[in-house]
Amino acid sequence: MNIFIKTLIRDLRMSLRNPSSFLNPLLFFVIAVSLFPLAISPESHTLSNIAPGVVWVTCMLSVLLSLNALFHYDYENGVLEQMVISNHSLPLILLAKTISHWLLTGLPIILLSPLLGMTLFLDAESIYILMLTLLLATPSLSLIGAIGASLIVGIKNSGMLLSLLTLPLYIPILIFATSAVSQSQFNLPINGQLYFLASILLISLMTSPFVSAIALKTSLD
Amino acid sequence: MSKLIVSDLTCQRGYNELFSNISFELNSGEILKISGANGSGKTSLLKILAGLNSAESGRLSINNNKVGSYDYQSDIFYLGHLPALSPELYCKENLDYLTQLNNKSPDLGLSEALTNVGLKNFDYEYAANLSAGQKRRVVLSALFITQAKVWLLDEPFTALDADGINVIETQITKHSDDGGICVLTTHQKCNLQVIRTLTL
Numbered sequence: 572m573n574i575f576i577k578t579l580i581r582d583l584r585m586s587l588r589n590p591s592s593f594l595n596p597l598l599f600f601v602i603a604v605s606l607f608p609l610a611i612s613p614e615s616h617t618l619s620n621i622a623p624g625v626v627w628v629t630c631m632l633s634v635l636l637s638l639n640a641l642f643h644y645d646y647e648n649g650v651l652e653q654m655v656i657s658n659h660s661l662p663l664i665l666l667a668k669t670i671s672h673w674l675l676t677g678l679p680i681i682l683l684s685p686l687l688g689m690t691l692f693l694d695a696e697s698i699y700i701l702m703l704t705l706l707l708a709t710p711s712l713s714l715i716g717a718i719g720a721s722l723i724v725g726i727k728n729s730g731m732l733l734s735l736l737t738l739p740l741y742i743p744i745l746i747f748a749t750s751a752v753s754q755s756q757f758n759l760p761i762n763g764q765l766y767f768l769a770s771i772l773l774i775s776l777m778t779s780p781f782v783s784a785i786a787l788k789t790s791l792d
Numbered sequence: 793m794s795k796l797i798v799s800d801l802t803c804q805r806g807y808n809e810l811f812s813n814i815s816f817e818l819n820s821g822e823i824l825k826i827s828g829a830n831g832s833g834k835t836s837l838l839k840i841l842a843g844l845n846s847a848e849s850g851r852l853s854i855n856n857n858k859v860g861s862y863d864y865q866s867d868i869f870y871l872g873h874l875p876a877l878s879p880e881l882y883c884k885e886n887l888d889y890l891t892q893l894n895n896k897s898p899d900l901g902l903s904e905a906l907t908n909v910g911l912k913n914f915d916y917e918y919a920a921n922l923s924a925g926q927k928r929r930v931v932l933s934a935l936f937i938t939q940a941k942v943w944l945l946d947e948p949f950t951a952l953d954a955d956g957i958n959v960i961e962t963q964i965t966k967h968s969d970d971g972g973i974c975v976l977t978t979h980q981k982c983n984l985q986v987i988r989t990l991t992l
């Protein structure tokens with residue numbers, strides 16, 4: 572357990588000392604969402620209709636932007652090798668890295684979403700649901716993304732490959748999350764979608780560290 | 793007492809067979825120097841011994857523990873070509889994490905280890921600001937802390953000056969006197985009491 576906390580602190584420390592690593596995807600999120608009212612229509616009705624989709628698609632793309640860096644630098648400078656051959660549990664180390672990734676990408680997106688929801692004329696209830704879906708699903712984005720990132724470790728210019736590997740796995744999350752927010756705008760029940768998002772989170776939490784560990788060992792071999 | 797047993801190890805990279813049916817045994821206190829031309833598979837052999845790469849065939853074990861097992865991985869300390877340092881972290885933080893991943897001995901602190909390799913007062917220096925030789929020294933200072941019995945060192949003397957080489961050689965000799973095993977590759981002349989040499 573000690574190594575889990577050590578890895579978490581180390582990764583957070585490294586990112587905070589190099590803020591562009593997590594600020595770039597976050598800025599992309601804010602800028603992209605705030606461009607939609609300019610490009611489509613400033614009308615409140617239109618904007619509140621497209622808001623769930625806009626926020627969620629942009630959120631996914633910004634997480635995708637940040638995934639490349641998850642293992643890349645540790646691979647380049649050889650720390651990843653040391654993690655793999657360490658006697659500590661590799662899935663535990665990778666889980667710590669993934670959680671630190673979520674704390675610096677998913678969490679800020681959740682915290683910024685009410686502000687962006689307001690600029691897209693979402694009502695208070697829908698903003699609450701939007702935050703809830705983000706809270707349930709952004710950890711899954713990081714966890715599933717970690718599998719993709721560990722598969723492409725060591726491949727040069729692999730951004731495209733990472734998107735191809737990861738985006739299809741993100742689609743169910745996108746469907747359930749956006750439909751939950753849209754339905755809440757019409758006061759329809761959304762329990763089903765939330766349960767699905769929660770179960771995706773649980774499944775990815777249970778499997779992702781182990782699958783990433785196997786993928787990473789294979790990539791380094 | 794520790795014993796590293798390697799039997800019938802074969803390594804293939806792509807379509808090339810780098811080496812085949814290598815067997816040797818190392819007992820406590822023995823130092824093995826692996827020599828060979830560039831591309832002969834020295835690094836591959838060390839990576840296989842570290843459990844980083846898999847061999848085409850063959851077996852290896854330390855005290856009957858197979859590679860990949862908790863005990864085997866606890867017994868080794870591997871140092872590859874890459875610096876194993878993160879530029880955003882201080883020397884001390886880097887060394888702390890490296891030794892956390894490996895085995896940490898309580899009797900020597902991180903600052904003392906850095907002082908031993910001639911990096912006194914470098915605790916709070918970013919690894920990014922170090923020269924290639926100094927980076928190598930930071931990583932090698934882990935040798936003063938680790939409790940691993942089998943050291944696998946890939947070109948440990950690269951980028952080191954004469955004084956640095958001397959410090960590390962002394963430490964390797966001390967490790968071997970304490971009953972440890974060391975496998976290393978180097979193209980440089982070294983003054984180690986190399987007990988055995990393996991040519992690939």
